[in-house]
Amino acid sequence: MASISLRHLRKAYGSTEVIHNLSIDIRDGEFVALVGPSGCGKSTLLRMVAGLEPITAGEIRLGDRLINDVAPRDRNIAMVFQNYALYPHMTVAQNLGFSLKLQGLAKAEIERRVQAVAETLGLSAVLDRTPRRLSGGQRQRVAMGRAIVRQPEAFLFDEPLSNLDAKLRVQMRTEIKALHQRLGTTTLYVTHDQVEAMTMADRIVVLKDGVVEQSGVPLELYDRPHNAFVAGFIGSPAMNFFRGRVQRHGAPAVLTDDGLRLPLHRLPEAADGHEVLYGVRPEHFELQEGGTLEARVVVVEPTGAETLIAAGLGRHQVVAAFRERVDAHPGTALKLAPRAEHVHLFDAASGQRLN
Amino acid sequence: MNATTDTLRLPQRGSAGEHDVPALRRPGARPLGWLRRHGRAALAVVLLLVLMFPFLWLVQIAFRPAEGAFDDSLLFTPTLEAFRALLQGNFARSFANSLVVSSLSTVLSLAIGVPAAYALTRWRFRARGRVALWILITRMAPPIAFTIPFFLAYRWIGLLDTVWGLALVYLTFNLAVVIWLMQGFFEAVPAALEEAAWIDGCGVWSAFWRVTLPLAAPGVAATAVLCFIFSWNDFFYALILTRTHAVTAPVAIVNFLQYEGWEWTKIAAGGTLVMLPVVAFTLLVRKYLVRGLTAGGVKD
Numbered sequence: 001m002a003s004i005s006l007r008h009l010r011k012a013y014g015s016t017e018v019i020h021n022l023s024i025d026i027r028d029g030e031f032v033a034l035v036g037p038s039g040c041g042k043s044t045l046l047r048m049v050a051g052l053e054p055i056t057a058g059e060i061r062l063g064d065r066l067i068n069d070v071a072p073r074d075r076n077i078a079m080v081f082q083n084y085a086l087y088p089h090m091t092v093a094q095n096l097g098f099s100l101k102l103q104g105l106a107k108a109e110i111e112r113r114v115q116a117v118a119e120t121l122g123l124s125a126v127l128d129r130t131p132r133r134l135s136g137g138q139r140q141r142v143a144m145g146r147a148i149v150r151q152p153e154a155f156l157f158d159e160p161l162s163n164l165d166a167k168l169r170v171q172m173r174t175e176i177k178a179l180h181q182r183l184g185t186t187t188l189y190v191t192h193d194q195v196e197a198m199t200m201a202d203r204i205v206v207l208k209d210g211v212v213e214q215s216g217v218p219l220e221l222y223d224r225p226h227n228a229f230v231a232g233f234i235g236s237p238a239m240n241f242f243r244g245r246v247q248r249h250g251a252p253a254v255l256t257d258d259g260l261r262l263p264l265h266r267l268p269e270a271a272d273g274h275e276v277l278y279g280v281r282p283e284h285f286e287l288q289e290g291g292t293l294e295a296r297v298v299v300v301e302p303t304g305a306e307t308l309i310a311a312g313l314g315r316h317q318v319v320a321a322f323r324e325r326v327d328a329h330p331g332t333a334l335k336l337a338p339r340a341e342h343v344h345l346f347d348a349a350s351g352q353r354l355n
Numbered sequence: 356m357n358a359t360t361d362t363l364r365l366p367q368r369g370s371a372g373e374h375d376v377p378a379l380r381r382p383g384a385r386p387l388g389w390l391r392r393h394g395r396a397a398l399a400v401v402l403l404l405v406l407m408f409p410f411l412w413l414v415q416i417a418f419r420p421a422e423g424a425f426d427d428s429l430l431f432t433p434t435l436e437a438f439r440a441l442l443q444g445n446f447a448r449s450f451a452n453s454l455v456v457s458s459l460s461t462v463l464s465l466a467i468g469v470p471a472a473y474a475l476t477r478w479r480f481r482a483r484g485r486v487a488l489w490i491l492i493t494r495m496a497p498p499i500a501f502t503i504p505f506f507l508a509y510r511w512i513g514l515l516d517t518v519w520g521l522a523l524v525y526l527t528f529n530l531a532v533v534i535w536l537m538q539g540f541f542e543a544v545p546a547a548l549e550e551a552a553w554i555d556g557c558g559v560w561s562a563f564w565r566v567t568l569p570l571a572a573p574g575v576a577a578t579a580v581l582c583f584i585f586s587w588n589d590f591f592y593a594l595i596l597t598r599t600h601a602v603t604a605p606v607a608i609v610n611f612l613q614y615e616g617w618e619w620t621k622i623a624a625g626g627t628l629v630m631l632p633v634v635a636f637t638l639l640v641r642k643y644l645v646r647g648l649t650a651g652g653v654k655d
Contacts, residue, residue: 052550072553085551089569102556146555 002063002153003028004049004186009058011044011210018044019210022058026203031180031187033201035194035233041210042190046156049188050079062153073102078147079156083163084139086131092118092142093127099150117149137168144179154186161196173199194234198222206230228351231279231344237308240318242278243348246270254278254345258314261292265340268355270347276354279344282308282321291335295320297328309334410630416623424619437620438628446625449607454632455518456603457586460525464582467526468533469575473563475534476541477549487538494531502595509596516598524596525586532585533578540574541567576640584633604629 004026011019018041026032034042047053049060051072060067067075078099086095093114100110118124121141131139140160147155157176161169177200180187191197197204198218206213206221206229214226218234225231231239244256252264254276262278270276283306295311295318302308307322311334320336328334345355390397416424418433475487505524506515514520544567552562568575590605597606608625611618 050550050554052553071558072550073556073558075554077554079551079554081547081551083545083547085545085547087548087551087566098552099555102561146551150555 002065002186003030003061004154004188005059005061006045006049007059007061009045009048009060010056011041011048011053012056017056017210019048019056022210022212024205024212024215026186026188028063029184029186031177031189031200031202033197033204034188034190034207035192035197035204036207036213037233038192039209040207042192042207043158045207046079046158046188046190049154050077050156051075076152077154077156078150078152079158080143080147080160082159084131084143084160086139086142086146088131091128091130092123092134095131095142096123096127096145096149099146113149117145120148121145136164137172140164140172144176148179148183152185154188157187157189157191159191161191162193169196176200195236198234204234206233224353225344226353228277228279228346231346235281237282237319237321239279239281239344240316242280242316244276244278246272246274246276248272256314256316258316260314260316262338262343263340264343264345264355266355268345270345270354275348277346277348277351279346280318280338281342282319283323284339284342285318285320285322285336286339287322287326288335288337291337293336293338295334295336297330297332297334299330300326300328311336413623414627416620417627419620421618421620424623437618437624440618441621441624441628445602446604446607446628449602449604450628452518452601453587453604453629456521456525456601457583459518459522460529460586461579461582463522463526464529464533465575465579468530468578469537469568470563471530472534472537473541473567476538477546487534490531490534494528494535498528498591502592505592506595515596516600518601521593521596521601521603522586524592525582525589529582529585532581536578536581537571537574540571540578544570580637580640583636587629587633 004024006022006024009019009022010017022045024032034045036042044053048055051067051070055068062075062077087098090098096114096117097110100113105113114127115124118127121144123138123141123145126134126138131142134142140163143160160176161172164172173196180200189197189201194204201218203216204218204221205215208229214221214230221230221234225234228241232241242254242256242260242262244254244260244262246264246268247253247255248267249272252267254262254264256262256278262280268276293313295313297309297311298317299310300307301310302325305323307324307326307328309320309322309326309328311318311320313336318336320334326334343355344353346353417437418435419426419431420434420436423431475483509515509520514523548566548570549562552566553559557565588605589603590609593603593606594609597603602610604625608622608629611622611625
């Protein structure tokens with residue numbers, strides 16, 4: 001096991017730079033999720049760590065070793081691909097033992113390790129099958145088993161759950177996290193699904209256009225996002241944003257162009273009239289009988305555990321989430337009030353956090 | 356309404372739903388029905404017979420006695436005297452030459468062409484497109500344009516009338532085909548499999564040998580068959596570049612017409628023997644041939 005250190009990493013394809021001076025430190029044994037929208041460079045970054053993509057500038061260290069120019073096979077890392085990349089012409093047992101065979105281990109030792117990993121992952125019954133005859137979940141486990149059996153210094157996951165159906169995805173999330181808790185191997189996990197990142201990672205790094213937007217523990221990113229992008233990316237359903245101007249006199253509030261008066265908990269560090277983005281998470285709305293904000297219900301989505309209500313508030317579309325059952329129907333009016341102490345304020349121009 | 360039967364219904368007064376006029380049938384409706392059901396199969400059989408007729412005719416001449424080569428009788432007592440006479444002469448040697456030359460050129464073409472195709476598929480270098488096109492262009496030139504240069508060069512080097520010489524000529528033509536075909540098969544193998552192999556501990560060559568090549572095996576089989584057939588069937592270069600030692604089977608048959616008179620049964624026997632290896636080879640690998648030429652490889 002080892003730490004992974006990325007220092008001032010740059011990646012350019014010709015004149016197009018996709019990774020800009022990026023530095024991330026992953027501690028030994030840590031599970032770090034790399035999230036971001038499509039095209040943000042997260043997969044490219046992972047491939048650079050794996051050695052599948054050359055580096056334009058910067059350093060990658062595995063423990064103390066500088067591995068910039070080290071071939072993938074000598075880096076002692078294992079990777080789980082998005083499409084699993086299982087060898088179609090080999091059985092599950094052969095897939096699992098392939099790397100061990102290349103290392104020159106004795107046949108008995110290979111078989112012992114393969115059996116052990118197969119048992120851990122519930123693959124003992126399918127060792128003689130080829131990948132074509134496996135289900136999606138089984139293939140995913142074989143891909144993981146192939147990585148585990150090598151006992152590498154670090155695991156790299158490239159969106160491994162994106163090809164699975166929703167139910168299996170939830171199940172595999174738990175399994176991967178349990179595996180990490182058991183093995184304690186340093187893990188770098190790339191995903192576009194922030195729910196995966198939130199539930200699995202010790203730390204999340206949010207990437208956008210090749211730049212780190214924020215890095216921290218999941219709840220820190222959720223409770224105190226540094227900018228509007230992170231605020232909107234983390235959390236499902238996404239945060240609601242209102243564009244308006246700060247009003248410092250009287251009770252501090254933000255006034256929107258369509259006449260909404262959104263309350264603030266305390267005076268923000270912004271001048272009167274400053275243009276801001278007022279962010280409220282869906283679960284931070286409450287129903288207020290005498291409230292001033294009247295929303296017209298558009299869609300009601302009961303998930304069982306909570307009720308999601310999409311409503312029109314002024315010219316804005318908002319989503320509110322309530323734990324309790326709400327009596328609302330499309331077309332009815334709801335008096336919503338944001339909980340001022342949970343509001344997030346961002347500069348409208350730069351997107352940076354103000355409160 | 357059923358197209359083959361016309362039911363004439365006259366307007367009824369009183370009784371509802373009953374027709375008391377018997378159904379009329381068009382003349383010739385019955386054979387038409389049979390044709391509709393079995394027509395496609397019948398047509399296929401007819402086409403097959405038409406296409407196979409020259410071969411079947413040739414093969415049956417080979418088994419006839421020399422005097423009755425062109426008899427009209429469908430039934431006759433088959434005899435092997437033509438084959439016996441053939442093998443007593445130099446034909447066996449020509450046949451062996453054909454086998455050696457074709458096998459040699461196929462093996463060489465694959466040994467050189469397959470790695471070349473792999474490099475062209477995976478290595479993105481700047482002149483890649485131009486190199487691929489240049490390789491393809493070499494196949495577009497008419498072979499006849501190179502006969503004199505080859506003849507003169509071989510005479511100077513001393514490769515005239517040698518098995519190696521002929522194999523090398525076939526190599527120059529087969530190589531482009533091998534590279535062109537195998538590129539397609541290698542493109543069908545996902546690069547992610549090779550990347551997984553690199554991470555698992557393979558080098559570039561090792562990943563190619565252990566992962567890519569086994570998956571492209573149907574393609575290799577199909578390409579091998581095509582190379583073999585091209586080399587085996589060649590008459591022109593074999594005629595120009597051989598004299599006595601390296602004469603191949605197609606040329607040997609023509610020699611029967613000139614030097615040994617018009618022994619039709621021996622010519623037919625020779626033709627049958629020349630057809631055999633190609634037919635046998637193709638039948639053996641037809642499963643791979645279809646798979647290789649249509650699917651083109653692997654679905655991950």
